[in-house]
Amino acid sequence: MPELTPTTAGKAPSRRERLTVLSIFGLLALNYPLLQLFDTAATWLGIPLILLYLLGVWSGFIIITAWILERGTSNPTRTKLDRQR
Amino acid sequence: MLTNGIILLSAFLYLGILFAIAYYADKRADQGRSIISNPYIYTLSIAVYCTAWTFYGSVGRASSTGLGFLPIYLGPTLMAALWWIVLQKIIRIVRAHRITSIADFIGSRYGKSTLLGGIVTIIAVIGIMPYISLQLKAVSASVDVMTNFSQITTQSISGPDSIWSDTALYIALLLAAFTILFGTRQIDVSERHEGMVAAIAFESVVKLMAFLAVGIFVTFSLFDGPADLFTQAFDIPRLAGLMSIESVPGGYTSWLTLTFLAMMAIMFLPRQFQVAVVENVNVDHLRKASWLFPLYLLVINLFVLPIALGGNLLFPNNQVDPDTYVLTLPLSQQADTLALFVFIGGLSAATSMVIVATITLSTMVCNDLVMPVLLRIRSLQLTQKKDLTGLLLGIRRGAIVLILLLGYTYFHLIGESYTLVTIGLVSFAAAAQFAPPILLGIYWKGASRSGAMAGLLAGFLIWGYTLLLPGFARSGWLPTALLDPGPFGIELLRPYQLFGMQGLDPISHAVFWSMLANIGLMVVVSMFSRQSPIEQVQATLFTKSDYDHSRDTYFWAGTTTEEELKGLANRFLGEAKTRELFISFNAGETERNRATRQTRLINHVERHLAGAIGAASARVMISSIVEGEALSLHGVMQILDETTQVREYSHALVQKSQELEAASKKLQAANERLQELDRLKDEFVSTVSHELRTPLTSIRAFSEILHSNLNLPESEREEYLAIIIGETERLTRLINDVLDLAKIESGRVDWNKESYDLGQLVLDAANTVSQLLNEKQIQLSTRLPEQQIVVVIDSDRIKQVLINLLSNAAKFCNESDGQVSIELAIQQHSARISVSDNGPGIPTGELESIFEKFHQVDDQDSASRQGTGLGLAICRGIVESHHGHLWAENTPAGGSKFICELPCNDTIETTA
Missing domain, CATH: 1.10.287.130 (Signal transduction histidine kinase, dimerisation/phosphotransfer (DHp) domain)
Structure with a gap:
C-alpha cells in the first residue's frame, strides 16, 4: 500500500467543506420550517423576535464566513487553489 | 425650500465628481499604479447589487409585505460563502480565456459558439430591460418628488402625466451620454474598466451613507429609537400584521424562491458578473469580499423596516408612494439638506447600476451579437479592413443608447403600474436562466451545446410567457383575456397558472416552470447529443478542477504567417497594443519550445483578440487567416484522454x-x-x-x-x-x-590439488613443529583413526594451516605444563582435524574475531609478538578455498580448540 501523502492524512476539514456546510445550515436556518419557529408576535425590548432572529443569523453567518476564510491567512500568497501545477 | 436649480446643480456636480474619479483611476491604471487593486474597493464595486431597488424599493416593499424585502439580501449572503468555491473557479476560467462577459463565457464553454453567445445576449438585453426601467422610474420619481413635493402632499398624485414621462426620457438620454463618455473610451474590455470600478465603489459609499443618514433620522429623530417605533407601529393592526412571514405574498414558498433568485442574481446578473468576475484584479480579494459584502448588505438593510413603518405612521392615508418614503420623510420635516443628500444617494444607486449594466450589455451586444454577424457577411469585407477599432466603439455606443431607450420604453409602457421590486424581480428571474448553463457547464463535462441552447431557450420563453407578457397584459397593452380565461380561451395556458398549477405567486410560478424546463432540457438533451471536438475541448478546459490554461495551444494546427497575425491584431487592437502583444509573446520564447511556436502564437493572438471582440468573433477572425485544419484531432484526443x-x-x-x-x-x-x-x-x-x-x-x-x-x-x-x-x-x-x-x-591462487592421506599430513605437521614444542617442553599427543582418509587437497597449504594451528597452540598453552593435542576424525561427509591446548582459552566474544586480519587476542604485548596477525585469517582462507570450515571453540577443560573440517565425500578408502 502506498503511504498517504501529508496533504491528505489527518488534515482538518478544508475551507471548501466548511463553507459548503455553512451555506447549507444558513439556507436551513433562514427558511421554512425553522424560520416559522420564530415567526411569532413576541418582541424583545420592543423589537420583533423574528427580526432579531433574522439579523442574528445573518450576523452569525457573516462572522463564521469571515472566520473560515481569514483564519490562518497571515501569509496569503499561496492557497491550495492558487497553486500551479 | 429647494429650488429646481439647486437640485439639478447638485445632480450634475455629483456626476462630475464621478467622472473625475473615473478619470483619475484610469490615469493611475495607465501608470500601473492601480487604486482599485484591493479587496475593499472590490467589495464596494460588488455592492453595485444595491440599486434604486434597494434604495427606494426595499422600503416600498417592506411597507406592504413586511420582511418580504429581506430574501433579496439573504440570498447573496448565503451565496457569498460559496464564492470561494464557485466564483473563484469562474474567475480563473475567465482569466485564462480572456472572457469579456457572461455571453462570452457561455458561448466559450459550449464550443466557442457564436449562436449561443448571441442568444445569451438577447436574453440578457430583454431580461435586464425591466431592471433598467426600474432605475429610470426611481430616478424620475425622485426628481419629481424633489421638485413637486408641496403638490404631492396637498393632492394625491396618481397615474403618469406627461412631465413624468419627459423626466424619464431626459434622464435616460443623459445617462446614455454619461455612460458613453464613461465606459467606451478604450477598446479591450478585458483590460479592466478601472475608472468605472472606482466610480462604482465611490457610489456604493455614497448610497450607504445616504441611506444610513435617513434611517438614523427617521428612527432617532422622528421617533424615540427602534423600540418606540415598533411599539407605535404595533398599535395599528395592519402594521402589526406585517411582522410575519405570512404577510409576504406567497409565504414561505415565495421566501425561498426569492432567496434562490437572489443567490443566482448576485453571480449571474450580467453586471454582477462584470464587477465580480471580469473586473476582479486578484482572486484572493474574494476572501474579504465574501464576508464584507454580506456585511454591507446587512448594514444597508438595518433601517429599511424602521423607515417603512415610520412612513406608514406619518403618512397614514396612503397619499405618498411608499417607494419614495426615504425622500418624502425628510422633506415633510423640512430637512432639506438631508433630502438632497438622500436624493444624491438614490441617484448614485441608480447610476451605478445603469452604468455597469449598459456597459456590460453593450459589450455583449457588440462582441457576441453584432460583430459575429458583420464578420460573416462577406460583402462587407470586414476581414479586409485596415482598422476596426472605430467600428467597435461605434457599435458599443449605439448599443448603450439602444439599451437605455429600451428601458425607457418598458418604463413608459408598464412601469407605472408596478412597484420597483416587482419590476426588478422580473429581471432576476431572467438572470437565473444563466445559472444552469454556467454552473452545470463548469462542473459537468457532458453538458453540451445543444443542451444549453435548448435549456436556455425554453427557460427564456417560459419566463417571457409567464412574467413579461402578463405585465403587458395587465398594463392594457395586450388583451387581459390572455390572463383569464387564457389565450384562445385555453385555461391550461394561463400565464399565471400554467398547466393548471395553482397556489404559487407569479414569481415562484415562473421560476419553477422556467428552471424546470431549463435544467431538464439541458440535462436530457446533453445526454442524447454528441459533442463536437471543439465542444469537448472547451468542456474539458472549463471543468478541469486545477486550472491551467497552457493547454489550449492545441486549437490551431494550421499555418499562417506572423505578418498576417500582426495585421489582424492591428485592425482590432491598434498598433501600440499589437506591438506590446508581440513583445510580450517573444519575451516568453525559449529555444526549447521553438517547435510549437506557431500554434502558440496563433493562440496568443486569439486570446487577445477575444479580449476585444469576444471569443466567438476572435475564432472567426483567426480562421479567416489560418490555413488548414483548425483543430488537430490528435491535440483534441490528447486533451480528452487527459483524465x-x-x-x-x-x-x-x-x-x-x-x-x-x-x-x-x-x-x-x-x-x-x-x-x-x-x-x-x-x-x-x-x-x-x-x-x-x-x-x-x-x-x-x-x-x-x-x-x-x-x-x-x-x-x-x-x-x-x-x-x-x-x-x-x-x-x-x-x-x-x-x-x-x-x-x-x-581467488588467484593456483591450488595444487591432489589426493593425499590426511593422517600422513597430520604426522608431517606434528614432526615439523616437534622441535618448537620440545623447546618449550610441551607434550604433543596425536590421535589418528584407524582407517586411511584420503582427500583431494593442496597438501602444502593444508600443512601450512596445521603448522600454524599447532604453533599457535604452543604459543598459548599452559607455560609450566603445556599440552597440545592434534586429532583426526572421520565424520559422515567430512574429515575433522582438531588442535587443542590447555591454555587460558579464548574469550567467548573473540571466538570469531580472532580470524580477522591483524587481530590479536592479547594486544598489549603486540610489540614483542612474533606473529603477523594474519596467520588465522590465511588459514581460514585456505580451508574455505577447499570448501571446508575452520573455527575455534573453548574446551570444557579450559583450553581452546581449533577445528578444521574438510569435505571428503567419495574419497574415503578404508584399509583392511
Whole structure:
C-alpha cells in the first residue's frame, strides 16, 4: 500500500467543506420550517423576535464566513487553489 | 425650500465628481499604479447589487409585505460563502480565456459558439430591460418628488402625466451620454474598466451613507429609537400584521424562491458578473469580499423596516408612494439638506447600476451579437479592413443608447403600474436562466451545446410567457383575456397558472416552470447529443478542477504567417497594443519550445483578440487567416484522454514508487556493504602500514646505531645485526602473508590439488613443529583413526594451516605444563582435524574475531609478538578455498580448540 501523502492524512476539514456546510445550515436556518419557529408576535425590548432572529443569523453567518476564510491567512500568497501545477 | 436649480446643480456636480474619479483611476491604471487593486474597493464595486431597488424599493416593499424585502439580501449572503468555491473557479476560467462577459463565457464553454453567445445576449438585453426601467422610474420619481413635493402632499398624485414621462426620457438620454463618455473610451474590455470600478465603489459609499443618514433620522429623530417605533407601529393592526412571514405574498414558498433568485442574481446578473468576475484584479480579494459584502448588505438593510413603518405612521392615508418614503420623510420635516443628500444617494444607486449594466450589455451586444454577424457577411469585407477599432466603439455606443431607450420604453409602457421590486424581480428571474448553463457547464463535462441552447431557450420563453407578457397584459397593452380565461380561451395556458398549477405567486410560478424546463432540457438533451471536438475541448478546459490554461495551444494546427497575425491584431487592437502583444509573446520564447511556436502564437493572438471582440468573433477572425485544419484531432484526443491518462499515471506512479522503494532498499543495503568494505579496506591498509612500520623502525634504528658507532664492541654489533636480521625476516614474513592473503581472497591462487592421506599430513605437521614444542617442553599427543582418509587437497597449504594451528597452540598453552593435542576424525561427509591446548582459552566474544586480519587476542604485548596477525585469517582462507570450515571453540577443560573440517565425500578408502 502506498503511504498517504501529508496533504491528505489527518488534515482538518478544508475551507471548501466548511463553507459548503455553512451555506447549507444558513439556507436551513433562514427558511421554512425553522424560520416559522420564530415567526411569532413576541418582541424583545420592543423589537420583533423574528427580526432579531433574522439579523442574528445573518450576523452569525457573516462572522463564521469571515472566520473560515481569514483564519490562518497571515501569509496569503499561496492557497491550495492558487497553486500551479 | 429647494429650488429646481439647486437640485439639478447638485445632480450634475455629483456626476462630475464621478467622472473625475473615473478619470483619475484610469490615469493611475495607465501608470500601473492601480487604486482599485484591493479587496475593499472590490467589495464596494460588488455592492453595485444595491440599486434604486434597494434604495427606494426595499422600503416600498417592506411597507406592504413586511420582511418580504429581506430574501433579496439573504440570498447573496448565503451565496457569498460559496464564492470561494464557485466564483473563484469562474474567475480563473475567465482569466485564462480572456472572457469579456457572461455571453462570452457561455458561448466559450459550449464550443466557442457564436449562436449561443448571441442568444445569451438577447436574453440578457430583454431580461435586464425591466431592471433598467426600474432605475429610470426611481430616478424620475425622485426628481419629481424633489421638485413637486408641496403638490404631492396637498393632492394625491396618481397615474403618469406627461412631465413624468419627459423626466424619464431626459434622464435616460443623459445617462446614455454619461455612460458613453464613461465606459467606451478604450477598446479591450478585458483590460479592466478601472475608472468605472472606482466610480462604482465611490457610489456604493455614497448610497450607504445616504441611506444610513435617513434611517438614523427617521428612527432617532422622528421617533424615540427602534423600540418606540415598533411599539407605535404595533398599535395599528395592519402594521402589526406585517411582522410575519405570512404577510409576504406567497409565504414561505415565495421566501425561498426569492432567496434562490437572489443567490443566482448576485453571480449571474450580467453586471454582477462584470464587477465580480471580469473586473476582479486578484482572486484572493474574494476572501474579504465574501464576508464584507454580506456585511454591507446587512448594514444597508438595518433601517429599511424602521423607515417603512415610520412612513406608514406619518403618512397614514396612503397619499405618498411608499417607494419614495426615504425622500418624502425628510422633506415633510423640512430637512432639506438631508433630502438632497438622500436624493444624491438614490441617484448614485441608480447610476451605478445603469452604468455597469449598459456597459456590460453593450459589450455583449457588440462582441457576441453584432460583430459575429458583420464578420460573416462577406460583402462587407470586414476581414479586409485596415482598422476596426472605430467600428467597435461605434457599435458599443449605439448599443448603450439602444439599451437605455429600451428601458425607457418598458418604463413608459408598464412601469407605472408596478412597484420597483416587482419590476426588478422580473429581471432576476431572467438572470437565473444563466445559472444552469454556467454552473452545470463548469462542473459537468457532458453538458453540451445543444443542451444549453435548448435549456436556455425554453427557460427564456417560459419566463417571457409567464412574467413579461402578463405585465403587458395587465398594463392594457395586450388583451387581459390572455390572463383569464387564457389565450384562445385555453385555461391550461394561463400565464399565471400554467398547466393548471395553482397556489404559487407569479414569481415562484415562473421560476419553477422556467428552471424546470431549463435544467431538464439541458440535462436530457446533453445526454442524447454528441459533442463536437471543439465542444469537448472547451468542456474539458472549463471543468478541469486545477486550472491551467497552457493547454489550449492545441486549437490551431494550421499555418499562417506572423505578418498576417500582426495585421489582424492591428485592425482590432491598434498598433501600440499589437506591438506590446508581440513583445510580450517573444519575451516568453525559449529555444526549447521553438517547435510549437506557431500554434502558440496563433493562440496568443486569439486570446487577445477575444479580449476585444469576444471569443466567438476572435475564432472567426483567426480562421479567416489560418490555413488548414483548425483543430488537430490528435491535440483534441490528447486533451480528452487527459483524465484517463491521469488515472493511469497515478496507477503507474503507485507501482513505480513501490518498485523504487524496493530498489532503494537494495541500493541502501549495497551501499552499506560498500561502506563496510571501504571501512575494512581503510583499516587493512592502515594496519598493514602500521605493522610494516614497526620492524622497519627497529631496523632503521639499529642500522643507524651501527652506522654512527663504528667502534661498538663486537658482541653488541652481533646482537644488533641479529635483531636487524630478525626484523627483516619478520618483515618478509609479513609481506608474504599479506600477499598470500590477498591472493587467497581474490581467488588467484593456483591450488595444487591432489589426493593425499590426511593422517600422513597430520604426522608431517606434528614432526615439523616437534622441535618448537620440545623447546618449550610441551607434550604433543596425536590421535589418528584407524582407517586411511584420503582427500583431494593442496597438501602444502593444508600443512601450512596445521603448522600454524599447532604453533599457535604452543604459543598459548599452559607455560609450566603445556599440552597440545592434534586429532583426526572421520565424520559422515567430512574429515575433522582438531588442535587443542590447555591454555587460558579464548574469550567467548573473540571466538570469531580472532580470524580477522591483524587481530590479536592479547594486544598489549603486540610489540614483542612474533606473529603477523594474519596467520588465522590465511588459514581460514585456505580451508574455505577447499570448501571446508575452520573455527575455534573453548574446551570444557579450559583450553581452546581449533577445528578444521574438510569435505571428503567419495574419497574415503578404508584399509583392511
